[in-house]
Amino acid sequence: MRSARTFLPHFMVLAILGGITISTGKIVTTLFALHLGATGWQLGLIGAVESAGMALVTLPAGWLIARYGARRVYFLSSLGPLLLNLVLPWVGFWYAIAAIRAVIGLCIPFRIVSMNSAFLERLADIGHAKAGWYRASQSIGMGLLGPSIALTTVAGDRFVLAYVAVAAGFAALAVYGQWVLPERMAPPPDNTGLLRHARELLRDRDVAESCSVEWLASATQSMFSTFIVAAAIQVHGLGRVEAVQLLTVQGMTNVAALFGLGALCSGLSRRQGYGLSLGLAALSLILLGFANGFFVLALGTVLLCLGSAINHLINMRHLGQRPGGKSQIASLYNLAGMAGNTCGALLGGLISTVVGLGWLYPAWLPCLLIMAGLIAIRSRQLARQAPLAPQHQTVF
Missing domain, CATH: 1.20.1250.20 (MFS general substrate transporter like domains)
Structure with a gap:
């Protein structure tokens, strides 16, 4: 090896x-x-x-x-x-x-x-x-x-x-x-059905919680990137170049955060990491909704990316610590991200038709908090079914 x-x-x-x-x-x-x-x-x-x-x-x-x-x-x-x-x-x-x-x-x-x-x-x-x-x-x-x-x-x-x-x-x-x-690093799986095995994995609180949070973070990032250019131009009066620059800010912040925040996140508990991420995302959505220029929009973009990066770092740390093979966990985690990307764009489009593009980001905040609450409730249900060690306590 x-x-x-x-x-x-x-x-x-x-x-x-x-x-x-x-x-x-x-x-x-x-x-x-x-x-x-x-x-x-x-x-x-x-x-x-x-x-x-x-x-x-x-x-x-x-x-x-x-x-x-x-x-x-x-x-x-x-x-x-x-x-x-x-x-x-x-x-x-x-x-x-x-x-x-x-x-x-x-x-x-x-x-x-x-x-x-x-x-x-x-x-x-x-x-x-x-x-x-x-x-x-x-x-x-x-x-x-x-x-x-x-x-x-x-x-x-x-x-x-x-x-x-x-x-x-x-x-x-x-x-x-x-x-x-x-090469294969873990024993091959048994002949348990694919969907049955996936359901069994999702009964594990670490796996279920990580996949749920990844879905929510991906949905929020997808909603942001799908509509930010249009919102910047039509709502905030920015030019095309400045509007596209927000996507550049998003990409550069994601890379810098994923490379640079690992040491910080390794010292955070799951509760602390998810709580910090949720707070950054909430503040970001408020700034994006009530911005009055490029600087505030860029600041909101940076905060959203920092929150998403913290989520990913916390998830990867805990999934990496889980014993056994990782390929099936990785497939569930990737599927959660794909589903989040799709749902974020679709739900964002639906919300924008109801409240208007200018209120899309503030309107996403209640959705974010409700989904975070549902994830926390489900996590506690799994905890009661299979109590875990103190370091795996629920995150909210």
Whole structure:
């Protein structure tokens, strides 16, 4: 087994390259679909079928990784996107793009859960202060480097070159992953049904609470990022450049917080960490709702990202401490995040139609507090069913 000192740098490089490849593929596909004349709803459908494919196989991905190992599954699941990206520039219809992206969506969760489970397995050796380094590395690739690389490769409508570059990225990742990722590190699962085993895991308070909080944090972040540009322009009178800069602030704050807050969060109890995160999110929503300029909006963005990062760091620390294999836990955790992203955008759209875009963020605050209360109630119910040690007491 590779030592923690050598594992972490190579793992971070793998995460950054993976983020670049996924982000570049998504952006190039959007530009290619527009080049073919796709409409707005057709673009939305292309993204939706890919997301649906990812959600569909996230739970099975954890089971297969537990049985066959992260290294083997990561390699095989990289081959599908490799081959399909070589086909994409030769199709001429938006629905063919949607079909291919749906199949790519079926492959991506196997790669993500392989990475997440490998990181959780090694977190005790790496150190809980670095619990956010995987997500931060992935964010660098997806949010900071990927868009620039995509625009460079596709300049002049060179879509064939762009897709060949994406395919080459998946090929390099498949090979590099064989060197970085471990073989199966825990005994293979028994033959318990997939959904039955997932329900059993969710009866564990640590797992249920972490997944619920991840869902809520992801929903809040998704709601923010989906509507902040429109709100900044239409409600607060900002220009397009300043409005888009808020997304840059979001990305940079997420990366900095995930890299820098690990030591602080390692000294917080679960109750303290979640309470601090909830307070930051509440203050952020108030600032975003009653802001009067770019600075206040940027401050609200920073506070929201800090709260989300603290949630993730607390969750990763506790899931990493849980005994046994991590692949099925990682698949549940990733599925919670995906569901939160979808629900946040949908609920945000519904709320904005009722109260207006200007009141969306203050109106989200009661939803946040109600959901946090429901999570706390469910946590106490699980605690009464299976009492845990004092360090795992409920968080609210």
